[in-house]
Amino acid sequence: METARNEAFDAWMRERQFSANSLARELNSRLEALTGKLGTYDGRHIRDWRSGRVRWPHAAARAVLADLSGRSPVDLGFVPRRRTSPAAVQQEDPMHRRTLVTGALTAAVAAAAAPAIASTRKIGMSDVERLHEKFAAVIASDHKRGGQLDIEQRATALAETALNLQNSGSATQRVRSHLYGTAASFRSSAMWAAIDGRRFKDAVAHMKEAQVLAEMSGDQAIKFRIWSHAGTLWRHMGRPADALSANDVARELHITRRDPMFASLGMAREMAIKGASHDLRSLPRAYDDARKAMSRADPQAPRPVWLLAFWDEAELHSLALSAYLSAGDWVTAEYHAHRCLASLRPHMQRSRAITTSRLAQAQLAQGDIDTATRTAMTVEKEAATQHPRVSRMLQEFGAGLRATAPGSNSTRTWNEHAAAWRAHP
Known part of the structure; x- marks a missing residue:
């Protein structure tokens, strides 16, 4: 019976510039990292998969290929054996x-x-x-x-x-x-x-x-992260009541009583949600509570890498910026933006782009058109064109600028700058 070449797998190999032998070496290395035992695949195995002679590799190989490619075995063109249940195939699909x-x-x-x-x-x-x-x-x-x-x-x-x-x-x-x-x-x-x-x-x-x-x-720490993210998700979806409820679940976990750093983050994200609800009066106290909780935290206490990587004074100012910008207090929003940018750690490139875009919006809302335009133009091109949230904010900035000062030099300058970004993404 004639076999059908696995075109999807072949295309992926060509896209990643893998030869049969180089892919076999990569698989063996990853198998060793995963299992502690070096894999035994060689170029012949890869050629069998690519030609379609072997339509469903062994489970370990499928897991490593999914890890390496970010695609499920089915998406790579492999065909499950008839005895393989749909549930088993579903479990292997990293995108399901x-x-x-x-x-x-x-x-x-x-x-x-x-x-x-x-x-x-x-x-x-x-x-x-x-x-x-x-x-x-x-x-x-x-x-x-x-x-x-x-x-x-x-x-x-x-x-x-x-x-x-x-x-x-x-x-x-x-x-x-x-x-x-x-x-x-x-x-x-x-x-x-x-x-x-x-x-x-x-x-x-x-x-x-x-x-x-x-x-x-x-794990209390990861429970906190997930429910705290849920609050952010509902906030971005325009559902502040759900956002507060989800954030409350995070804040009520006992880890917030054991470590004030978690409590501080929960309070700060509540502040951002209240800003989105236009609850301006509650923001100063919420910010102050989050700052005090952060100051009580033991800086040497063991914490998960995700928290250590971002939660600090700069990110507290970032959430305050978000809250005041949403609530319409442009002056206070600008203050927190400058404080955030002054203390952001170098690796926080995404946060810098978001903060700069928000700063430009706060300056534009105050009528400082020239300064706002100069600020917006400092956002890195990669973030401006490839980060969905930054791109959206800068599009909103451009629309606001054109509505505020349609014939100004700043508007013309911004339009030319944005056009250059689009022409050379």
Whole structure:
């Protein structure tokens, strides 16, 4: 029987400039990182997949290919064997948006299953630590290029990798809890990338999956992150009542009583939500409460990498800027924007672009057209053209500028600047 060439897999290899041998080496290396044992694939295996002679690789290879490509095996052109159940294929799909119930069942089955290979390897904290290193890389990418689809896809694939690891050997309950917590962390990063990219429907799907995994892990810190992100999601979707309710869940977790740094973040995000509700009177006290909680926190206390990477005085000013800008207090918004920019850490490139765009909006609202235009023009081209939230804010700035001063030199300058961005993205 004649076999059909796997055109999707072949196209992906050509896109990534993999030869059969170089892809085999990459697979073997990643298998070693995942399992502690070097893989045994060679160019012949890859050519068999590409030619269609082998239509459904082994499970370990499929997991690594999904991790490497950010695509499911089916999306790579592989065809499940007839005995492979649809649920099993669904579990491998790193881009599948599972519902809360399906996510819970999938994770529960993964934990309870006792595969034949479980007796051959012991899963330990070293495996978890390797995943933590990948999580740190996802966090770094987010702060540099937030909102991008490839960040969301990679975080989703790594969440599946963490879940698949549950079935690759035996482990203590402590290790399994950490694996669920790590999977929840990756899913929460996928959720945040989707929020930042204004892909709200996908963000909701990630949120549901992340909530299930966090409950199974028992990790208070990741529960806080997910519910706090949920508050931000509903705020961006124009649902302040839901946003406050979700943020309240985060604030009521006992980790906020154990560590004032978490309490501070919860208070600051509540401030941003109240700003979106135009509750201007409550903002000064909310800001002051968040600042005082931050000052009480022990700077040496152990905290998760996602919190250490961003939560500081600069981000407190950033949330205050968002709150006052939404509430229409342009002068106070500008004050917090300048304070934020003065103390932002160098790696916070996405935050710098967002803050600068908001500063330009606050200056324009005060009628300072020339200063606002100069401010907006300092946003880096990459963020202005590729970050969905920044692009949207700058489009709104341009529309506001043209409405305020349609024939001014600043408007002409801005129009030419924005046109150059579009012509050379």
